Amino acid sequence: MGRGQLILIEGLDRSGKSTQSAILAEKLGKSKLLKFPDRSTSVGKIINEYLTNSSFQLSDQTAHLLFSANRWELNNEIIELLNDGYFVILDRYIYSGIAYSLAKYEYSKTANNSGVIASTTASEQMGDVEWLYGPDKGLPKPDLTLFLTLDLVELGKRKGWGNERYELEEFQKIVKSSFLRILNHEEDETVELVDVSGKNIEEVTALIWEVVEEKKVNQTTERQIEKLS
C-alpha cells in the first residue's frame, strides 16, 4: 500500500475554503482535515491572540515566523498520517503564510494603515518573497494545491467581514493579488486556480472533484513525500 496524498485548499477569507475542505475530506474517506493556523497548539494560542485582539502587538516579522512555526508543530503528524495511508487535507498552509505577509508590506504603504494590520513603517522583509518563504523550507510539499479565487465584485458582496485582524475588504484585495503573484500556477502543475465567483457550494465541490480526479490525488501513490525547497 502506498501513501496518502497531501491536498491543500487555499483562498481568501470567505471564499468557502473551510466548507470545501470538509466536504473533500468526507469524499476521500480515509482522511484527516487540518486547519492552519491551528489555534490549539502552544504557538497557535499566541496566533489566536494576535488575530483576535487588536491591541496585542507583534512585529510583522514575528507574526510571520509564528505562522510558520505553527506549521512545523504539525510536520511530524502530517508525515505520519500520509505514510499511514491517510489523505491529508489542509485548510490554508504556506501560501497563506507568504501572501498575507506580502500583502502587509503593500498595505503598510497605503494611507489606510493605522498600524493594526501591518507595522506603520513597511518592514523590508515583508516585501522579500525569498525571506518570507525561508522558514517553510523542508515542510512537506502538497501533491495538489487548489486556490479558491473570487472576482473583486464578488469579494465586495461577501460582506459581514468578521472582527479579526486582516478581515477588511481593502486588505483582502491586496491579499488576492499577492496570492496570484506567488502561486506560480502556470509553471507548477500541482497548483490550480478555481474561480468560485457566482457559484454555489455544490458547483464548487464539483469543480474541485474534477481536478482531484484528473490529478489522481484521490488514489494512494508510491511517490516519496516531497519537501519544499
Ligand code: NYM
Ligand atoms: N494567516 C493564515 C496568515 O496571515 N498567515 C498564515 O500563515 C496563515 C496560515 O490567518 N485571515 C491568516 C489568514 C486569516 C487568518 O485564518 C486566520 P482563518 O482561516 O480565518 O482561521
Ligand code: MG
Ligand atoms: Mg478568517
